[in-house]
Amino acid sequence: ATNSTSRTEHFFNENELDKRLGGSVFNMGSLGNTMGMTKADKVVKEHRMVVEAESALLKSISKERINFLKTDTTQPKGPKLNKSAKELAHFGTLDQEVFSLPKDGRDTADGPLERVSSLKRHRKSRHDQAFEKYQHERESIGQQMQEAVSAEALAFKQRLMENDSDIEVEFSALADDRLVVLEEHGVQRVWDEVQSQSPIRLAWIDGLADSLAHIETDRQTLMRDSVAELIATLNEVSAMSVGEVERLMEAETMSLNLTAFLPWTRRPGCSLAVISERVGVRRREVVENKRTGAELIRRLQRAEVEAERARRKRWEDSMERWRKLRTLGAMQAFQQLLLSEEFASPPPRAQLMSSLLEQQEVAHSKVLQHIEMIDSLLPPNAVLGTDAMTDWLDVARSDADRWDEMRQAGIAHLWENEHELHQKALDHFTGLQADVKRYAGYSEEEAAQMLEEEAMVMVRDRQNQAESTLKSLAEFMEKLSATWRSQWGTLGDFLLQLSKLHDDHKARVTSLHQAAVADVKESRTQHDVDDKECEDAYNQATVLLKQSGGQKELEENLSKTMDCLDAIQEGYRKFHTRTTQIVEKNPVTMKENGETYQRDLCELLGLKPNLPDIVVEEENPPPPEPEPEVRPTSK
Numbered sequence: 001a002t003n004s005t006s007r008t009e010h011f012f013n014e015n016e017l018d019k020r021l022g023g024s025v026f027n028m029g030s031l032g033n034t035m036g037m038t039k040a041d042k043v044v045k046e047h048r049m050v051v052e053a054e055s056a057l058l059k060s061i062s063k064e065r066i067n068f069l070k071t072d073t074t075q076p077k078g079p080k081l082n083k084s085a086k087e088l089a090h091f092g093t094l095d096q097e098v099f100s101l102p103k104d105g106r107d108t109a110d111g112p113l114e115r116v117s118s119l120k121r122h123r124k125s126r127h128d129q130a131f132e133k134y135q136h137e138r139e140s141i142g143q144q145m146q147e148a149v150s151a152e153a154l155a156f157k158q159r160l161m162e163n164d165s166d167i168e169v170e171f172s173a174l175a176d177d178r179l180v181v182l183e184e185h186g187v188q189r190v191w192d193e194v195q196s197q198s199p200i201r202l203a204w205i206d207g208l209a210d211s212l213a214h215i216e217t218d219r220q221t222l223m224r225d226s227v228a229e230l231i232a233t234l235n236e237v238s239a240m241s242v243g244e245v246e247r248l249m250e251a252e253t254m255s256l257n258l259t260a261f262l263p264w265t266r267r268p269g270c271s272l273a274v275i276s277e278r279v280g281v282r283r284r285e286v287v288e289n290k291r292t293g294a295e296l297i298r299r300l301q302r303a304e305v306e307a308e309r310a311r312r313k314r315w316e317d318s319m320e321r322w323r324k325l326r327t328l329g330a331m332q333a334f335q336q337l338l339l340s341e342e343f344a345s346p347p348p349r350a351q352l353m354s355s356l357l358e359q360q361e362v363a364h365s366k367v368l369q370h371i372e373m374i375d376s377l378l379p380p381n382a383v384l385g386t387d388a389m390t391d392w393l394d395v396a397r398s399d400a401d402r403w404d405e406m407r408q409a410g411i412a413h414l415w416e417n418e419h420e421l422h423q424k425a426l427d428h429f430t431g432l433q434a435d436v437k438r439y440a441g442y443s444e445e446e447a448a449q450m451l452e453e454e455a456m457v458m459v460r461d462r463q464n465q466a467e468s469t470l471k472s473l474a475e476f477m478e479k480l481s482a483t484w485r486s487q488w489g490t491l492g493d494f495l496l497q498l499s500k501l502h503d504d505h506k507a508r509v510t511s512l513h514q515a516a517v518a519d520v521k522e523s524r525t526q527h528d529v530d531d532k533e534c535e536d537a538y539n540q541a542t543v544l545l546k547q548s549g550g551q552k553e554l555e556e557n558l559s560k561t562m563d564c565l566d567a568i569q570e571g572y573r574k575f576h577t578r579t580t581q582i583v584e585k586n587p588v589t590m591k592e593n594g595e596t597y598q599r600d601l602c603e604l605l606g607l608k609p610n611l612p613d614i615v616v617e618e619e620n621p622p623p624p625e626p627e628p629e630v631r632p633t634s635k
Contacts, residue, residue: 123237130233137226145219152211159204163197167311170194174318180325187322191315198308205304209297216293323441330435331454334428338458343425348417353473356410360477363403367484370396374495386499393492400485407481411474418466425459497604505597512593516586520579527575534571538564 170193173182235242337343370392375381377388432455436447541561548554595611602609 126237127234130230130237134226134230138223141219141222141226145215148215148218149212152208152215156204156208160201163201167194167197171311171314171318174315174322176321176325179318179322180329182322184322187315187319190318191312194311194315195308198304201304202301205297205300208300209293212293216290320441323439325441327436327439327441327447327450330432330439331450334432334455335458337428338425338462343421343462346417346421349414349421352410352413352417356407356414356477359403359406359410360480363399363406363484366399367396367488370399371491374491377495384499384502386496386503389492389495389499392495393488396488396492397485400481400488403484404481407477411470411477414470414473418463418470421466422459422463425462429455429459494604498601501597501600501604505593505600508593508597509590512586512589516582516589519582523575523578523582527571527578530571531568531575534564534568538568 170190172178173190174187179187234248341347373392377392378384382388429451433451436442436451441447442450538561541557541564545554545557545561548557595609598611599609
């Protein structure tokens with residue numbers, strides 16, 4: 001802006017002002033449209049009425065007028081001046097006006113125009129002071145507007161930053177380590193909290209627009225009051241004509257109406273409107289100010305919409321990550337479940353196997369006790385017998401049968417538990433399928449492939465491993481049971497053979513003893529029969545001997561009697577010889593039988609008997625070799 005003196009001098013040149021402003025620029029309609037009916041408006045309105053009256057008066061007197069007075073022919077010499085009718089109407093005749101002027105074109109020091117010039121300078125000084133005061137007030141109002149706008153912008157920015165921090169706090173709940181533990185309603189709650197901030201932020205933008213409009217309204221009110229005060233002061237000073245004041249105020253009012261104070265933004269390409277040198281250069285206009293403010297609000301709203309879309313995209317990405325994380329988490333939880341104790345080594349299975357192991361230990365202890373019972377069945381603790389061994393073997397087989405029943409029942413319970421466990425794993429897999437489908441983190445093909453490769457494979461592997469373990473356990477225990485049965489059978493057969501050998505030996509000993517006794521009895525019986533016959537013959541011969549009547553008869557009967565006695569003696573001798581042979585033969589037979597039993601027992605036990613080897617006699621021995629012929633030697 002130029003200084004106040006040049007500004008006032010410029011507006012004194014009415015033609016130059018009209019030329020710069022493109023003709024008559026005073027239009028109170030535009031001023032009235034931008035100002036309300038305040039006190040200043042009333043003053044302006046009254047001033048407008050005065051200006052309109054003056055314009056009408058000037059238009060009336062600008063018309064050509066006819067002077068009916070006669071012209072004075074006695075005029076002083078000098079140049080002839082031609083004035084228009086307008087000038088004649090203001091100042092009278094040309095001669096009077098010319099004669100009243102000084103010769104050098106200036107008032108004298110003591111002339112009456114000096115006071116007029118001093119008054120004009122004084123009015124001009126007051127005029128400049130009033131305009132400088134107005135300019136200072138205008139700059140102060142603009143500075144206040146800038147500070148108010150800056151304060152509103154700073155407060156708005158601070159609110160947005162705090163709200164952004166709050167939104168970031170809400171989004172921090174969507175970090176991977178915290179996102180994986182959230183449920184879907186928790187993720188949705190985060191978006192609800194974030195979305196609830198959008199109306200608040202939009203309301204802040206609307207509030208900023210209202211604040212800027214209010215600041216602009218306050219500025220316009222203050223400027224209207226300042227302009228009204230300036231108009232009143234200028235009219236009171238009267239340094240310029242009313243028309244010049246009106247034109248000056250019209251230009252200033254137009255400048256104020258088109259001046260913007262928006263320090264927070266600069267729009268490139270904004271047109272510069274040169275109002276006048278007095279008004280100065282303004283970078284923005286009121287219309288452009290409002291347009292810029294509207295553009296600012298529009299950009300803020302568009303930025304908020306884009307920010308909301310970005311937040312929505314960020315939340316949707318978090319939701320997508322949540323779906324994938326929950327899907328992977330469900331997969332991992334299912335895998336950990338299959339690797340956990342519930343499926344890897346389930347307590348029911350461990351309890352069943354422990355019970356089966358205890359039963360096996362009990363059966364094994366019975367096996368040992370039953371084997372130890374053999375000692376009580378063998379000599380010298382007991383008489384070895386087949387019946388006792390048969391009873392022992394029957395008890396052993398009964399124990400083996402009972403253990404087989406318990407073993408098969410235990411294996412069957414383990415298989416039932418495995419079937420239940422596999423069905424439970426399938427149920428969990430079905431739940432996993434439902435969770436994966438509900439999370440929808442992957443496509444159906446990807447989800448099906450992941451379920452097959454990451455979950456179903458583990459189910460099958462666990463089932464195969466469990467079935468292999470149970471089959472191995474069943475085979476081992478069945479083999480162990482068969483081993484026990486085989487050992488019991490082998491031991492029983494051995495004991496039965498030993499008992500049978502002992503029983504056969506005992507039977508042979510008893511048979512040999514009974515045969516010897518029977519032979520002795522038979523020999524005695526035969527001796528008794530033969531001896532009775534001899535005794536009867538002796539008794540008869542004795543009777544005959546007693547009845548002998550002659551020597552010859554006596555000798556014959558005596559000879560018969562002696563023969564009978566010889567027969568009786570011979571019978572006793574034969575009986576003794578036969579009995580002695582039987583009695584002497586029995587120990588030999590018993591010895592042979594004992595040696596045979598010892599050989600057979602040692603052969604059964606795998607031992608070498610402490611007996612001489614048996615010499616087998618040949619049925620047809622070779623003839624003895626002939627002795628060599630001895631020839632007599634000559635003397």
